[in-house]
Amino acid sequence: AQSVTQPDARVTVSEGASLQLRCKYSYSGTPYLFWYVQYPRQGLQLLLKYYSGDPVVQGVNGFEAEFSKSNSSFHLRKASVHWSDSAVYFCALSESGSFNKLTFGAGTRLAVCP
């Protein structure tokens, strides 16, 4: 069965600093990978997705992620964070042929300090 691991439960960075949130997956086939963001008292919103092709995918609000098959990873990055980026970030995976049955990681809570 597939699984997603986000090893950092909580990350704190200063405003303007760069950011990397880690995501590792376990799946025997070629996965479809997603990053979602959850702001307080809100539902999840899609940041970006990877299906195939260029391993670096761009998302909203300056976020990008890089897929690495050799490392089974899909890390999220941002060059310069803003206080409004404070939220919980979820990495998710779906199997090929079952696109929207998502398996989620436990989430990483990001706190951006002024």
Place this chain on the structure above:
Amino acid sequence: DMKVTQMPRYLIKRMGENVLLECGQDMSHETMYWYRQDPGLGLQLIYISYDVDSNSEGDIPKGYRVSRKKREHFSLILDSAKTNQTSVYFCASSLYEGRTEVFFGKGTRLTVV
């Protein structure tokens, strides 16, 4: 405005009571989902519905059932709620079960005491 609406947003029930969580979407999406979110576990899929009266178990269906009689409406039912069903429940929808974005509601926080 495309959205998934969940009612109620907060609910407290006693153990053994029946619980009805309701979800609506205004996007004519075929596929709808129910997830629960627990600390340290992320979201887990309870049920998926491909259309009216076409429902399929997700990863953790035990203790839950669903009803979809109209395309825009999907209900989650807990018969005789248990304390371990205390959680935040998210409804979601997508145009169809394929490479389409999944839209999430704001969640219902259920506490079973």
